[in-house]
Amino acid sequence: MTDHPILKTKRLLLRAPVLSDFDAYKAFYASDASHMIGGPVAVSEAWRLFAADAGHWALKGYGWWTVTHNEAVVGSVGLHSLPQHDDLEIGWNVYTPRQGIGTEAARAALTWAVNEMRADRVVSYINRGNAASVALAETLGAHRESDVSSHNPNSAVYLHNLEGYRA
16 A cells, blocks of 8 residues: 545545645644644644655555645644554544534544555544544544553543444
């Protein structure tokens, strides 16, 4: 799996990150909206994160998508498995809160993970204070599996129920 698939939902397009997406990405990471995932950060750190997200596809055959709505970049969603992680993780960033964008994008990514990658275990490492991400994970069918995470000591592990995503 080295091609970067394009996923379409009723309202969204999930596609490969391109250089012009970095403006929205760095604006998000420079804002207080990124505080639950380590932000705000300097432009150089935002670039490192952006490049890592885009490069995950080349290294692992899966990774992050840029999420667009009516051709505007509204966030990112992706699958990653870093050396310090115990499991395949799905994560999401919605740059400007919009009704249901994160849920819709994450459902598309989970469906792809289950049916194309044949993933049988997907988690989200979520900062315990991030009520919006906890609610999104629970909407997706995840439950809190553990308060201990290899990702971050402030994160809990949410295990996704993948049965509803199988084709």
